[in-house]
Amino acid sequence: xxxxxxxxxxxxxxxxxxxxxxxxxxxxxxxxxxxxxxxxxxxxxxxxxxxxxxxxxxxxxxxxxxxxxxxxxxxxxxxxxxxxxxxxxxxxxxxxxxxxxxxxxxxxxxxxxxxxxxxxxxxxxxxxxxxxxxxxxxxxxxxxxxxxxxxxxxxxxxxxxxxxxxxxxxxxxxxxxxxxxxxxxxxxxxxxxxxxxxxxxxxxxxxxxxxxxxxxxxxxxxxxxxxxxxxxxxxxxxxxxxxxxxxxxxxxxxxxxxxxxxxxxxxxxxxxxxxxxxxxxxxxxxxxxxxxxxxxxxxxxxxxxxxxxxxxxxxxxxxxxxx
Ligand code: PGA
Numbered sequence: 001x002x003x004x005x006x007x008x009x010x011x012x013x014x015x016x017x018x019x020x021x022x023x024x025x026x027x028x029x030x031x032x033x034x035x036x037x038x039x040x041x042x043x044x045x046x047x048x049x050x051x052x053x054x055x056x057x058x059x060x061x062x063x064x065x066x067x068x069x070x071x072x073x074x075x076x077x078x079x080x081x082x083x084x085x086x087x088x089x090x091x092x093x094x095x096x097x098x099x100x101x102x103x104x105x106x107x108x109x110x111x112x113x114x115x116x117x118x119x120x121x122x123x124x125x126x127x128x129x130x131x132x133x134x135x136x137x138x139x140x141x142x143x144x145x146x147x148x149x150x151x152x153x154x155x156x157x158x159x160x161x162x163x164x165x166x167x168x169x170x171x172x173x174x175x176x177x178x179x180x181x182x183x184x185x186x187x188x189x190x191x192x193x194x195x196x197x198x199x200x201x202x203x204x205x206x207x208x209x210x211x212x213x214x215x216x217x218x219x220x221x222x223x224x225x226x227x228x229x230x231x232x233x234x235x236x237x238x239x240x241x242x243x244x245x246x247x248x249x250x251x252x253x254x255x256x257x258x259x260x261x262x263x264x265x266x267x268x269x270x271x272x273x274x275x276x277x278x279x280x281x282x283x284x285x286x287x288x289x290x291x292x293x294x295x296x297x298x299x300x301x302x303x304x305x306x307x308x309x310x311x312x313x314x315x316x317x318x319x320x321x322x323x
Pocket of ligand 1: 100101102103129130147148149195198199200201202
């Protein structure tokens, strides 16, 4: 069998994305170039690796065996690359991180600072919804993932590193914007804009409502913090969001934080990886970096958040981190 490394990389991309065009885009190649290489690979193997049914492509049995082997080979090469860098005492090589959508408001800042200190690290940051992040964690696809609330049944090692403060927000013109100590019951009667089911933010709110024996009747379900902010600013309703996501809107006085009993909710962001996972040097260094530096690095980014948040929301966290 005559196989080249480039063919294996190409095959991995097509098999993972189940799409020739997207694989070609990912690898900066043309689609015919990808098809020709896959055809050559199939000729070498002597069996088709993909089959097309309707518009979708599937891996054949031979394709599945090949996919497993290719993942092993490419994974082994990555480890070897990391080992060589380790031996050279260089902190570099790939660093794969997946983060839940709300973490996009601070992770790029942390990663940017880290890359300035360690320019030989090759970052792969993926921002996706919580369900996918958990799936990637289970499949060990990343060096680590960043999320707030961690599922109880996860066989994972978790490192809390930054406070995640959830606040109730409304448009500054909202009648409750100037009220003090608003009971949660009163919030339950408002038009609530909620995140998609499965979101960590939504789960935190649901837990609080259940604890207070209140029911949430979502007025609208919107799939991102950005969509919710637009809804809040447009006066469609009120919502609960992470303080980090509100930096610009608070600075511009486009939203107000409501003084609601039981709020702010305080949690932590966690860096998470499977138990027993051997972290690469780059991943270990990044982990140490965020545990040590994140609060101070984000101080400037969050200065105006603290200024515009309620006294309660601005107070530093006390006691042990909660999950
Ligand atoms: P999410 O993140 O609401 O964007 O899912 C928060 C979390 O993981 O707890």
